[in-house]
Amino acid sequence: MVGEPVNVNEFQELARQALPKMYYDFFSGGAEDQHTLKENVEAFRRITFRPRMLVDVSRIDFSTTVLGYNISAPIMIAPSGLHKLAHPEGEIATARAAAASNTIMVLSSVSSCTIEEVASSCNAIRFFQIYVCKNRDISAQLVQRAERNGYKAIVLTVDVPRPGRREADIKNKMIVPPLKNIEGLVSTEVDNDEGSILEGFSKEALDASLCWSCFTDTDFSIRCFSWCFYNVKVEDIGWLRSITNLPILIKGVLTREDAIKATEVGVAGIVVSNHGGRQLDYTPATITVLEEVVHAVGGKVPVFLDGGVRRGTDVFKALALGAQAVLIGRPVVYGLAAKGEYGVRKVIHMLKDELELTMALSGCPSMKDITRSHVRTEHEKIHSML
Ligand SMILES: Cc1cc2nc3c(=O)[nH]c(=O)nc-3n(C[C@H](O)[C@H](O)[C@H](O)COP(=O)(O)O)c2cc1C
Numbered sequence: 032m033v034g035e036p037v038n039v040n041e042f043q044e045l046a047r048q049a050l051p052k053m054y055y056d057f058f059s060g061g062a063e064d065q066h067t068l069k070e071n072v073e074a075f076r077r078i079t080f081r082p083r084m085l086v087d088v089s090r091i092d093f094s095t096t097v098l099g100y101n102i103s104a105p106i107m108i109a110p111s112g113l114h115k116l117a118h119p120e121g122e123i124a125t126a127r128a129a130a131a132s133n134t135i136m137v138l139s140s141v142s143s144c145t146i147e148e149v150a151s152s153c154n155a156i157r158f159f160q161i162y163v164c165k166n167r168d169i170s171a172q173l174v175q176r177a178e179r180n181g182y183k184a185i186v187l188t189v190d191v192p193r194p195g196r197r198e199a200d201i202k203n204k205m206i207v208p209p210l211k212n213i214e215g216l217v218s219t220e221v222d223n224d225e226g227s228i229l230e231g232f233s234k235e236a237l238d239a240s241l242c243w244s245c246f247t248d249t250d251f252s253i254r255c256f257s258w259c260f261y262n263v264k265v266e267d268i269g270w271l272r273s274i275t276n277l278p279i280l281i282k283g284v285l286t287r288e289d290a291i292k293a294t295e296v297g298v299a300g301i302v303v304s305n306h307g308g309r310q311l312d313y314t315p316a317t318i319t320v321l322e323e324v325v326h327a328v329g330g331k332v333p334v335f336l337d338g339g340v341r342r343g344t345d346v347f348k349a350l351a352l353g354a355q356a357v358l359i360g361r362p363v364v365y366g367l368a369a370k371g372e373y374g375v376r377k378v379i380h381m382l383k384d385e386l387e388l389t390m391a392l393s394g395c396p397s398m399k400d401i402t403r404s405h406v407r408t409e410h411e412k413i414h415s416m417l
Contacts (some may be wrong), residue, residue, distance in 0.1 A: 036369075039341050039362045039381050045369035046117070053203040054116040057227065058364045059193055062195035063309035066317070068308030071339025074316030077409040078348045081392030091387045092397045097333070097356055098184055098278055098299060102158050103133035104213035104383045105356035105398065106346060108363050108375075109337045110160035110186060110282075110305075113208065115143035117368040123152040125367055128375030130155035130385075137186050137358065140173055145211045150180035158184040160282070162191055165238045167270065169216045174275050176212075184299065187268070188306075190283030194233040195310040243292045244269045268296040280335070283310075285320050296333045300355075301328060302335045307360045318349060319408075325353030343385020350398065351406040 036042050047055050061068030081397045095105045108129050115121035122136075122144040129136035130153040137158045138149055146159065154253060159177035163170045174185055210217070217236045244267040278299030284290050285305060292397030293301050303324050305314040317338035325334050336349045337358035349357045359382070 035379070036381075037141065038385075039366075039378050042362060042365035042369050042378060045374075046365035049368045050117065053205060055368075056181070056199035056203055057113070057119065057197075057205055058111075058268045058361060058368070060197050060199040062197055062310055063310070063312040065308060067305055067314050070316040071115050071305070071318075071343060072086050072310055073339075074318045074409075075339055075342070075345045075348060076317065079412075080344075080347075080393055081405055082392060083405075086394035086396065086400075088391040088394060088396050090396060091242055091390050093383070093390060095265075095356060097135060097335075097399055100135065100183060101133075102135055102156070102356075103113055104346075104379075104386060105350060105354075105376075106340075106379060106386070107134055107335075107356055107358045108136040108379075109304075109358035110137040110139035110142035110188070111360050111364055112139045112210075113143050114364065114367060115208065116326050117364050118371050120371060122149050124372035125363060126155045126157065127153045128198065128366075128372045128379065129153075131372075131376050132326055132379040133185075134379060136175075138182070140212055141210050143208060143211055145175070146176045146180055146182070148211075150182070157182045158186050160186040160188055160216065160278070162188055162236075163238045163241045163271070164213075164217065164236050166217075167238070167261045169213060170271075171274050172216070173212060174271070174277075179276055182277070184278045184280055185271070186280045186282050186302065187271060187298075188282045189241070190285075190306050190310045191233070191237060192239040192302065193237065195306070197309060205312075210213040231373045243296055268298075284319070284324060285314055287323050290324040290327040290334075294328055299333060300333045300335060302337060303354070304337045304358075308336055318345075318352065321349060321354055323353045340382075341388045343382050343387070346382060346386045347389040347393065347401060348406050352404075352408075390415055 093104050096303050114125055118124055122142045123228055125134050126149045135156045135158060136162050140161045158181040161170055162172055280300040280302055281293045281298045282302035283304050284301050290301055303317050303321050305317055317336050321336050328334055335356050335357040336354040337360055340357045340359055362378045363375050366378035393405055
């Protein structure tokens with residue numbers, strides 16, 4: 032029995048106690064051997080600090096901006112689906128916690144509350160995450176609804192051409208409740224005797240043919256024109272840019288090769304993510320590839336990171352390695368399951384408190400003081416021993 036939690040990790044056990052096994056497994060699980068799921072957390076632990084002493088840390092400021100929006104700390108809420116499985120108020124409670132914490136929430140396209148319900152529930156700064164469906168009209172409708180309802184950016188998740196093999200969901204024959212945003216547009220009644228219904232549905236609906244496509248500005252306007260007036264299907268990322276004025280972030284990049292392609296197609300930012308270890312198992316922990324992506328991008332667009340962030344020290348490490356901010360996945364859902372909106376607020380608050388302390392003890396009174404030389408990676412440790 033866990034009493035009042037004193038850190039974010041302790042919310043996981045509270046969530047396990049609060050939820051039916053099928054739902055707890057859905058939120059906590061990863062793909063196959065769950066190697067990447069564990070590594071996301073473990074890799075942070077292998078990074079150590081190089082703190083500086085006798086710096087004036089009597090005032091700490093970690094407020095920042097993301098795509099021009101001021102937020103209280105470099106900690107945002109990652110998109111995760113089906114929050115009503117965690118708590119009856121679902122994403123509305125999560126959004127209210129984001130508003131109270133003055134941070135950004137990325138709403139999942141497979142949320143259990145609609146785009147409109149979340150938008151009208153509070154004044155949180157919201158981004159909207161999409162998967163591209165085989166039927167592009169469905170994705171286009173979602174993007175346009177998000178834009179109409181005041182969402183400030185589109186987060187395109189690119190690591191799910193097919194769903195990863197989440198064996199707990201398969202065993203549990205995970206049942207998907209109605210996906211409110213796409214109700215009536217996509218059938219969730221998929222026969223999938225061998226696996227989870229969620230997996231079966233994703234295989235049916237998602238467009239596995241989605242690709243990068245580079246284009247010049249002239250090329251782009253021709254594509255827009257043709258899409259609007261002749262309804263000719265414009266391919267891929269160019270297609271997405273042609274249907275929205277919102278900035279587009281790409282979520283799911285893990286290599287320099289893809290980081291370069293992302294900047295070439297004109298995205299506004301990159302999220303280094305392996306989907307919290309739920310997609311391809313044995314992809315590296317995100318914190319270990321962050322620098323590779325940051326170097327490849329060369330400051331052209333901001334780079335964000337999610338996966339395994341459980342401590343304020345983790346946030347600091349990601350910032351030192353070049354992230355502009357981090358996103359939090361499971362801890363938010365665990366907070367929601369354990370204590371509703373209050374639980375999500377508490378999770379964000381705990382991470383902020385820990386970040387503040389880490390900055391004070393490292394000699395970094397502001398975000399700009401956090402540098403690469405404040406951390407030591409495992410690679411550097413090995414190198415220094417040779
Ligand atoms: C239960 C669950 C559902 C998720 N649903 C989505 C989703 O709908 N769209 C998406 O882009 N990512 C989704 N993700 C991935 C998260 O956005 C994020 O990448 C991941 O949770 C970060 O790792 P962490 O949980 O260790 O913080 C989901 C993750 C979890 C745990």
